[in-house]
Amino acid sequence: MKTIAYRASATLLVIFLGLCVFSLLVFAGSKSRGPLEDLAAGVTSKVAYLEKSMAGGYSRTGRAAALQRFDRYRTQTGLLNAPDTLLTGVYDNNTEESYESVTTLEDSLGFKLPIIHFYTAWGSRKDQGFPQLRAQTISDLGSVPMITWEPWLNDFDPAVYPVPGKPSQVNANGLTAIAAGKYDAYIDKWARDAKAFGKPFFLRFGHEMNDPYRYPWGPQNNKPADFIAAWRHVVTRFRLQGATNASWVWSPHPAYTTYREFYPGAAYVNWVGITTLNYGTVAPWSKWYTFDEIFGKAYDEFSHYGKPLMISEIGSLGVGGNKAQWFKDALASMPFKYPAVKAVVLFNNSNDVSTTYKALDWSITLDKPVLTAVREAVGGWHPATASPAL
Numbered sequence: 001m002k003t004i005a006y007r008a009s010a011t012l013l014v015i016f017l018g019l020c021v022f023s024l025l026v027f028a029g030s031k032s033r034g035p036l037e038d039l040a041a042g043v044t045s046k047v048a049y050l051e052k053s054m055a056g057g058y059s060r061t062g063r064a065a066a067l068q069r070f071d072r073y074r075t076q077t078g079l080l081n082a083p084d085t086l087l088t089g090v091y092d093n094n095t096e097e098s099y100e101s102v103t104t105l106e107d108s109l110g111f112k113l114p115i116i117h118f119y120t121a122w123g124s125r126k127d128q129g130f131p132q133l134r135a136q137t138i139s140d141l142g143s144v145p146m147i148t149w150e151p152w153l154n155d156f157d158p159a160v161y162p163v164p165g166k167p168s169q170v171n172a173n174g175l176t177a178i179a180a181g182k183y184d185a186y187i188d189k190w191a192r193d194a195k196a197f198g199k200p201f202f203l204r205f206g207h208e209m210n211d212p213y214r215y216p217w218g219p220q221n222n223k224p225a226d227f228i229a230a231w232r233h234v235v236t237r238f239r240l241q242g243a244t245n246a247s248w249v250w251s252p253h254p255a256y257t258t259y260r261e262f263y264p265g266a267a268y269v270n271w272v273g274i275t276t277l278n279y280g281t282v283a284p285w286s287k288w289y290t291f292d293e294i295f296g297k298a299y300d301e302f303s304h305y306g307k308p309l310m311i312s313e314i315g316s317l318g319v320g321g322n323k324a325q326w327f328k329d330a331l332a333s334m335p336f337k338y339p340a341v342k343a344v345v346l347f348n349n350s351n352d353v354s355t356t357y358k359a360l361d362w363s364i365t366l367d368k369p370v371l372t373a374v375r376e377a378v379g380g381w382h383p384a385t386a387s388p389a390l
Contacts, residue, residue: 004039004306006153014302023052024258028074030220035172048297050264051222060086061262062201063103063112063141064140064141064142064242066091067114067142067143068142068209069390070143070144070390071142073114073144074143074199074200075199077200077244077247079244080200080202080247081271082145083342085342086343086381086388086390087115087343087390088111088113088115088334088378089114089115089117089143089146089343089346090105090113090115090117090348091116091117091119091146091345091346091352092311092348093349094107095134095350097314099137099138099141101118101309101348102116103344104365105348105360105364107373108374108375109375109378110379111379112142112143113346114142114143115143115146115343115345116141116143116144116145117145117147117312117345118145118148118311119148119150121151121155121181122151122153122155122156122186123152123154123155123156124155124156124186125231129189129192130161130190130193131145131147131199131381132193132198135147135199139197139199139387144201145201146201146202146203146204146249146312146345147201147202147203148204148239148288148312149204150215151169151174151205151217152216152277153183154167154168154171155171156183157205157271158385163177163184171221172216172221173221174217174221174222175206175217175222175226175227175230176229178230178348179229179230179232179233179234180200180262184237187234187237187238188241191237191238191240191241191242191243191244192241194238194243194245195243195245199245200245201245202247203248204245204249204312205231205249206230206231207229207252207273207312208253209252209253209262210252210253210256210259210261211255214354222339224258224262227262228265231250232264232268247271248270248271249273250262250263250264250269250271251310251311252274253293254274254275254276254294254295254302257298258297267289271308271342272307272308272310272329273309274302274309274310274311275312276291276311276330277314277316278290278294278316278317278326279355279360280316280318280321282317282319287331287368288320290329291329293315294328299338299340302340303340308341309343309344310343311343311344312343313345313347313349314330314345315346315347315349315368316362317360317361319363323367323369324372325373328373328376328377331374331377332376333378334381347362348362348363349361349362350362350363355362
């Protein structure tokens with residue numbers, strides 16, 4: 001009876017707080033920016049936390065307990081930047097509202113994933129600030145958030161962030177504008193909120209910056225020196241705000257060997273992340289590549305940076321070869337063949353529209369042969385080097 005009364009009272013509290021947030025924002029209107037907006041965002045975060053807690057959430061306690069051995073990395077940035085084990089993680093495109101898809105994948109794999117990865121873009125919208133709720137939820141689940149922070153500049157309010165020229169050209173030379181301080185108000189606010197989060201997290205800024213085709217922060221719009229200047233400027237702004245809990249992941253595309261020209265320097269990088277995706281024969285420009293052909297060629301040079309390496313996106317399509325065998329070959333000997341690799345993040349994306357005109361399915365959740373291959377490969381890692389639980 002006490003439990004029912006407690007839940008009923010808590011539910012009423014959640015509803016009341018939600019109404020307060022709604023009323024606050026409606027009353028304030030456009031004046032809700034700044035401290036008032038921060039207050040509302042904080043209350044919203046607490047409301048969402050209470051809602052999940054009262055509903056049983058995502059079995060936080062049980063999952064966090066299973067990842068207890070990971071706590072020392074999750075709570076200390078210094079250890080996260082120098083792990084003595086091989087960590088596993090996942091990006092799943094179905095985690096916007098719930099992490100059930102991640103726990104479903106974990107159940108199939110037989111081990112928990114201490115890194116949960118997601119993407120967020122720059123911009124003036126409220127959902128483009130520091131993702132406090134998502135980061136906190138991931139932390140409550142016992143994992144560490146990994147955020148790919150994409151500097152698209154076309155979502156900023158031009159009244160607040162004016163740029164010369166046509167609005168459609170805002171991304172041209174965008175990194176120069178970032179380095180010049182044009183977006184410092186946004187960066188500083190993001191950094192302050194990251195500091196308030198208070199726990200270590202991976203921050204993968206401007207990934208694949210050496211790819212001249214995919215993203216506007218690439219070399220088609222910016223020189224390598226512009227990227228370096230922007231990267232160092234952003235890192236410096238974070239440090240000035242005291243957001244030292246960010247672990248910076250520099251993540252070039254290995255297919256373009258110009259990545260050497262984009263390295264910001266050892267003082268500004270904590271991890272080196274490498275995208276390793278096999279597109280198979282899905283398009284005229286692609287063919288079936290093994291993991292070693294994609295990643296292995298650049299491994300020695302990436303290792304020379306003296307940073308822990310992360311396979312920041314690992315995946316294969318099933319067109320043109322054996323997907324399960326690809327994963328087996330990639331993972332089975334990972335800690336022995338590529339000892340500098342300290343994290344592997346599965347790219348479990350069922351709806352990738354970033355490359356071809358049609359959506360690509362990289363997911364493994366329902367692919368039993370691939371699940372078996374991953375489970376057996378990770379399970380075979382030597383306990384002294386890595387553990388399936390990590």
